[in-house]
Amino acid sequence: MRVAVTVAVALLLAQAASAEDVEKRAQADPNGEVVISNVAGEVQVTGWDRNEVHVSADLSDDEQRLEFKTSGARTTIEVVLPHGGHSYQGSTDLVVQVPRNSSLTMTTVSADQTIKGVRGMQRLQAVSGTIDTELWNDDIELKNVSGEVNVRGHSGKGTLRATSVSGGLRLEDIGSEMDLNTVTGDMTVRVSELSRARIRTTNGNVELRASKVTDDLRIDAEGINGDLRFRFPRTLDAEFDISTFNGEIDNCFGPKPHKTSEYGPGNALRFKEGNGDGRVRIKALNGTVEICNR
C-alpha cells in the first residue's frame, strides 16, 4: 500500500514538472485578425478593450510548443505538436484575450471552443468539441463534426451559416438571416426578427421561433426525417407552400391541408396570410410540419 501511494505521488510530481504554463502578449490591430489552432484541450477567447492579444497556455507537457506570432494585422496562435502528432495524446488549454472587434478564425480537434465578446467576423471549425459563441453585427460561419453548437446573439445584423454533422444547433437571439444545416442533430432557433432562413436537416427536429418577421420574409426549409416546427408572430404577410410526403401538417393559421394522393400519406398546404408578401416554403419527407402564430 505504501509503495503504491509513493508511486502515485511520484507520478503526479513528474506530471506537474512536465506541464508548462506559457504566457505571451503582443500589440494588435483593433480590427485585426486572430488565428488560433489547437488539437486537443480547450480554447477560451474573450474580446476586451485593449489593443493587444494575450494568450495563456497550459501545455500538458514539454513535447508541445506554443507558437505566437504577429504579422501586420494578423496574430497567429498555434499549438505545435511533436512529430506523429495525430497519435499524440496530450492536450493544451488556451485562454486568449483579443481586441473586441477582431475577426477570429479558429480550428480545433477534440477541443471545445468558447468565445465571448468578440464582435468581428468569425470562422470556426471543430471536430469533436462543443462550439459556444456570440453573434454581433458581423457574420459567423461555423462547421462542426461531432459536437454541439450554441450561439447566443445580440439581435445584431450578422448572418449565421452553420453546418453540423452529428450535433445539434442551439441558437438564440441571432440575427435575422441564417443558413443552417444538420445531418444528425436537432435545431432550436429563437430570433427576435426573422428575414431569411435556409434550413436543411437529414435526421433531426427543427424548432424555430420568431417574435417578428420582415415584410420580405423568405424561409426555405427541408427535412428528410424529423419534425419541422415554426412559431411566427400573430400577424404576418406571407404566402405558405408546404408539402410532406409522409407526415401531417398542423396549421394554426386556419386553412387545412389536403391529401396529395387518395391512398398516399402525403399532405400539401398552400395559403396566403395577410398581403402574402413573404414566402415560406417547407418540404418534408418523413415528419410533421407545424406552423403556428401563437
Next chain:
Amino acid sequence: MNEFRKGGRDPLDEALASLPEDVSPQRDLWPQIRAEIEKTPIVAPVRESPVQSTWFRLAAAVLLVLATSFVTYYVTRQSMQPQIVQNTPATELPAPQVNPQPASFSLGPERLGAGYMKTRAELDKRFKERLSTLPPADRTKVERNLADIRHAADQISKTLAQHPSDPLLQDLLMSTYQSELQLLTNVSELPTAGSMRTDL
C-alpha cells in the same frame, strides 16, 4: 354619285386633260443642291468603344450560357420524365411492352451523369483519407451520418421510382445528394491532428 355631261365625258377626266404634260422648273436647282451637299461634312459611323464592345460581348456570352443551361436543363428534365414514366406503368393503361422493374431499380446518383459521379468519387477518396485520421469515436459518428444520408437518398429514389412525377420527392432527392456532397466536402476539409503543425 357621278354626274356626266351629255357628251358622256367625266368632268374629272376633262380637268386632267387640261393639265400641261410637262412642267419645266423655273430655274436650274442642281448647282444649289450640290453646293449644299458639299457643305455638309461626311461623317463616318461612330465606332463603339472597345469597353462598350467588351461589355456587350460579355453580356451576350453570359446570356448565351444562361440560355444554353436553361435549355439543357429543360431538355434533360423533359427527357428524364418519359424514362421514369416508362419505367412505371400506369395502372389504367395496358403496357405489355414494359417489363416489370427489377427490385434494384432506383434513381441513383448515376443518373446525374458521369461528371457528377467522377467528382463524387474524388471527394469520397479525399473524405476517406481525412476520415482515417479522425479519432475513432468521431470516425464512427461521421460514417454513421454518411450512411444515414445515403440510406435516405436510397429510400427516396426507390419511392420516386413508384411516384415518378412527384416533384417533392425529386426536390428532396436532389437536396439529399447535395447534403452528401456537402458532408464529403466538409470532412475532407476538416483540420485534423495530422494536418496541424507537428514540426517539433
